[in-house]
Amino acid sequence: MTKHLTEEQISRWFVGHSSVSEQQHVQNCGACTAELGQFLDTLEYFKTAVSTRTEKLTHQSAPSLNMVLSGQTITSAPDPAALRQLIQAPSLLVSLKRAIVDMLYPPKVKTSATPIEIKEIWSKDDFRHTRWLSLAVHAVVIALLVIPPAITGTLPSTETIVTLYNRSVPLILNFPRSDHAKNAGGGGGGRKALTPPSKGVPPRGADRQIVPPMIEVKNLAPELVVESTVIAPDLQNLRPLDLQIGDPNGVRGPLSAGPGTGGGVGTGDGTGVGTGKGPGFGPGEGGNFGGGIFQIGGGVTPPVVVSQIQPEYSDDARKARVQGTVELVIIVLTDGSARLERVVNSLGYGLDQRAIEAVTRWKFRPGKKDGVPVVTRIGVAVNFSLR
Amino acid sequence: MPTAVDNPAMEIQDFDRVVQQYWPRILRFLLAAVQDSDVAETLTQDCFLRAYRSRHGFRGDSSLNTWLMTIAVNLVRDHSRSRRLQFWRKAQRGSVDSTLIAEWLPDGKISPEKRALINEQVQAVWDATANLSERQKTVFLLRFVEDLDILEISEATGLSESAVSVHLFRAVRAIRRRVRNNHD
Numbered sequence: 001m002t003k004h005l006t007e008e009q010i011s012r013w014f015v016g017h018s019s020v021s022e023q024q025h026v027q028n029c030g031a032c033t034a035e036l037g038q039f040l041d042t043l044e045y046f047k048t049a050v051s052t053r054t055e056k057l058t059h060q061s062a063p064s065l066n067m068v069l070s071g072q073t074i075t076s077a078p079d080p081a082a083l084r085q086l087i088q089a090p091s092l093l094v095s096l097k098r099a100i101v102d103m104l105y106p107p108k109v110k111t112s113a114t115p116i117e118i119k120e121i122w123s124k125d126d127f128r129h130t131r132w133l134s135l136a137v138h139a140v141v142i143a144l145l146v147i148p149p150a151i152t153g154t155l156p157s158t159e160t161i162v163t164l165y166n167r168s169v170p171l172i173l174n175f176p177r178s179d180h181a182k183n184a185g186g187g188g189g190g191r192k193a194l195t196p197p198s199k200g201v202p203p204r205g206a207d208r209q210i211v212p213p214m215i216e217v218k219n220l221a222p223e224l225v226v227e228s229t230v231i232a233p234d235l236q237n238l239r240p241l242d243l244q245i246g247d248p249n250g251v252r253g254p255l256s257a258g259p260g261t262g263g264g265v266g267t268g269d270g271t272g273v274g275t276g277k278g279p280g281f282g283p284g285e286g287g288n289f290g291g292g293i294f295q296i297g298g299g300v301t302p303p304v305v306v307s308q309i310q311p312e313y314s315d316d317a318r319k320a321r322v323q324g325t326v327e328l329v330i331i332v333l334t335d336g337s338a339r340l341e342r343v344v345n346s347l348g349y350g351l352d353q354r355a356i357e358a359v360t361r362w363k364f365r366p367g368k369k370d371g372v373p374v375v376t377r378i379g380v381a382v383n384f385s386l387r
Numbered sequence: 388m389p390t391a392v393d394n395p396a397m398e399i400q401d402f403d404r405v406v407q408q409y410w411p412r413i414l415r416f417l418l419a420a421v422q423d424s425d426v427a428e429t430l431t432q433d434c435f436l437r438a439y440r441s442r443h444g445f446r447g448d449s450s451l452n453t454w455l456m457t458i459a460v461n462l463v464r465d466h467s468r469s470r471r472l473q474f475w476r477k478a479q480r481g482s483v484d485s486t487l488i489a490e491w492l493p494d495g496k497i498s499p500e501k502r503a504l505i506n507e508q509v510q511a512v513w514d515a516t517a518n519l520s521e522r523q524k525t526v527f528l529l530r531f532v533e534d535l536d537i538l539e540i541s542e543a544t545g546l547s548e549s550a551v552s553v554h555l556f557r558a559v560r561a562i563r564r565r566v567r568n569n570h571d
Binding site: 014039042043045046049051053058067 | 406419424428432435532552564
């Protein structure tokens with residue numbers, strides 16, 4: 001048995017003379033089954049088409065015995081020879097003669113109708129009117145497009161002013177620029193707690209540390225009060241006394257010094273605060289503050305914008321006539337790309353998102369320390385104004 | 388008690404009912420055979436006229452449908468013979484239903500592409516049928532339009548069952564070839 005049925009086999013199948021093996025093949029072969037089915041469908045469509053045509057002809061003249069017998073003389077006696085008789089038709093010679101005569105002398109149709117003149121639909125047209133009409137219509141359309149904007153005035157334009165500034169941290173942790181800041185420093189600590197360090201602010205920075213930062217004060221009536229500090233000379237501002245000591249990157253919840261070690265606060269090691277190592281504050285080590293992300297100053301050059309796109313006004317803000325400044329803190333990576341760290345000042349109305357979308361697409365020449373590109377934290381102020 | 392349906396000889400007594408019942412079938416076969424609506428209607432009328440005249444000779448040996456189809460087949464044969472002789476009338480041939488399938492497909496139920504494809508296939512079968520020999524055409528139409536089996540076709544045409552099978556095979560092969568060529 002070949003792979004598929006041949007045309008002969010298919011035709012034989014339709015006659016009902018296919019062999020057993022052919023029938024089994026049809027049952028197992030989807031392609032042959034589809035081929036047979038397709039032709040069956042075609043035949044069915046053909047039958048339906050003929051039937052539909054027949055129905056139309058039947059409806060035009062309802063068949064009845066009277067119709068069959070109309071104009072016929074019927075005798076009562078049966079006529080066995082009726083089946084062998086042809087339809088009464090003109091003889092061949094008569095029909096041939098009639099055809100020759102019609103061909104040589106075509107019958108003429110006599111009519112009494114007289115021709116009347118009518119306007120030719122394809123006569124030469126007067127283009128002057130149509131030309132001017134077309135010109136007038138075009139002029140009206142163009143005028144409608146141009147005049148209304150001139151009358152109502154122009155749409156309000158927008159202006160966005162973007163400035164970079166070195167403001168990158170909250171006010172309570174204001175690190176002024178200093179040429180002596182050791183930006184790569186840091187510290188860490190913890191007391192091997194089971195929970196993450198609780199959120200709070202690090203203690204005051206100082207040149208020396210007598211008491212490491214403590215989450216809880218066990219002795220409420222000490223004989224000698226000694227303030228806890230971290231070794232971070234540049235962390236000059238006083239910590240507001242009503243704020244709880246803790247890790248700024250900690251979690252809100254029960255007081256906890258964190259799972260780190262060394263006696264400080266955080267997840268690092270040391271008597272400082274943070275994830276680093278040492279008596280300072282931040283992810284670095286060796287005291288002072290900072291870490292992987294550098295602040296501008298102290299030998300760290302700021303990143304420089306090499307390509308930027310201006311943020312666009314959002315429709316909601318334009319309609320509401322909102323103006324103001326969106327302040328962002330972004331991290332500029334060593335490859336020159338920027339990512340958002342946080343929004344410091346929000347305007348809403350979609351302006352924040354517009355500012356973020358634009359600033360994060362800027363390309364920078366990264367900041368450098370000792371000639372080496374480093375990750376830097378900078379602030380960006382995006383001013384939206386309508387004029 | 389045998390009913391009129393069971394006994395064709397009784398059924399034919401109510402000839403008005405016979406006309407109303409079998410007229411569409413005979414007309415359908417003749418329309419597909421001669422492909423001319425005017426001629427088909429004329430031949431249909433002749434068929435029933437002859438059947439009426441010879442109704443008393445019908446013994447019920449075959450079904451009434453087969454008997455009427457026999458008359459219709461003979462009329463088609465006679466008509467074809469007459470047309471062949473009257474070669475000068477071919478130029479004045481009656482309307483061929485070239486728009487046979489233009490209106491039968493219901494709108495909205497199939498896509499236009501599918502409709503066009505079906506139209507092409509049906510037209511191909513129609514054209515291929517016209518090019519078949521008289522016997523192949525008769526056998527093909529009786530089998531696939533009138534749904535008669537081989538035995539009934541043999542009775543209606545006077546051919547042997549093997550001859551009917553051969554003509555049917557050749558007709559199907561020719562039509563499939565025409566449909567395939569039209570699709571390609």
